[in-house]
Amino acid sequence: MATRTPLDRDRSFRSFNRSMLIKLVVMAAVMFGFGFALVPLYRAICQITGVNNLVKRDATAGEAKNMQVDATRTVSVEFDANARGPLGFVPESNSLDVHPGEVTVVKYRVTNDQNRTVRAQAIPSYAPQLAVEYFKKIECFCFTQQTLAPHETREMPVVFYVDPKLPRDVKTITLSYTFFELDVPASKTASAGAAQVTGVSRPSVAAAGA
Structure with a gap:
């Protein structure tokens, strides 16, 4: 049986690292591409369904008034904000x-730093996933598309409650919004995507040569 030399082991290790590096770069590029694909996907669904917004109200003010408060426990709600495009977007409370x-x-603040009007849409997501059934939004800026004038800053409220039927083992819910610009010129989207992929690839190439 042939014995592997230290040189063989070193070559095998380098080959494994190179293979893993390539996989990570491909995964990063795919994930970035999926993020940009959200905008045309949203537009396509809106065109098919004939509506301008896909985010629906979870509960009415009347339903909220009839909801009994469970004062025996608390749930920590964390707020997250992500912007795809030229907008500054942050929650006022973490x-x-x-x-x-x-x-x-709770209020979110959005700022348009551009010298042009920007039309945008916010899409919510939740963690853990089951929280989507129990997090009830009464009012939310995500119910409508937002049009921001050049250099406009806007405070936007979210009025909500957590359904008391939420399983007791769920102690924390994360509400995350992704705010993306609509009507982005295709040329700008393509150039931005190429720049980001290049930015991801450069460190990887350097690492491969190390």
């Missing part, structure tokens, strides 16, 4: 402790 059934208001 987290709040709420009682299930308690109506709460």
